[in-house]
Amino acid sequence: MPYILGVLQEEYERLTRQRKIYSDILKDLPRVGGSIVKKEISHNIYYYFAYREGKQVKTDYIKKENLEEFKEKLKERDRVKKVISNIDIDLKIIERTLKREKVLK
Numbered sequence: 090m091p092y093i094l095g096v097l098q099e100e101y102e103r104l105t106r107q108r109k110i111y112s113d114i115l116k117d118l119p120r121v122g123g124s125i126v127k128k129e130i131s132h133n134i135y136y137y138f139a140y141r142e143g144k145q146v147k148t149d150y151i152k153k154e155n156l157e158e159f160k161e162k163l164k165e166r167d168r169v170k171k172v173i174s175n176i177d178i179d180l181k182i183i184e185r186t187l188k189r190e191k192v193l194k
Contacts, residue, residue: 094190101183108176111169118166119159125151 123140126148136156137148151159 094187097183097187101180101187104176104180104183108173108180111173111176115166115169115173118162118169125156125160125163 119138120140123138126137126139128135128137134153136151136153138151138159139146139148141147
């Protein structure tokens with residue numbers, strides 16, 4: 090059993106490092122809870138990223154040439170958030186096991 094606990098301890102440390110890495114990646118991606126809005130002004134089409142900041146709705150202009158890249162960043166943000174969520178689930182399971190065996194304080 091001590092060998093398995095050692096492996097779990099190593100996995101816990103690895104997952105903790107991974108979570109930090111993905112959290113840092115998440116900081117460089119567009120904020121969560123927003124959507125792309127298409128507006129037509131004077132027969133020209135403009136794209137904005139709309140999001141809430143407190144009770145206010147804020148918008149950031151997206152250049153047409155950057156639109157596809159921005160959409161990809163939103164998809165990447167969703168993917169990274171899902172990975173972080175899975176890491177959190179694994180960390181909780183390992184924490185419970187290690188605390189039960191009094192390895193983790």
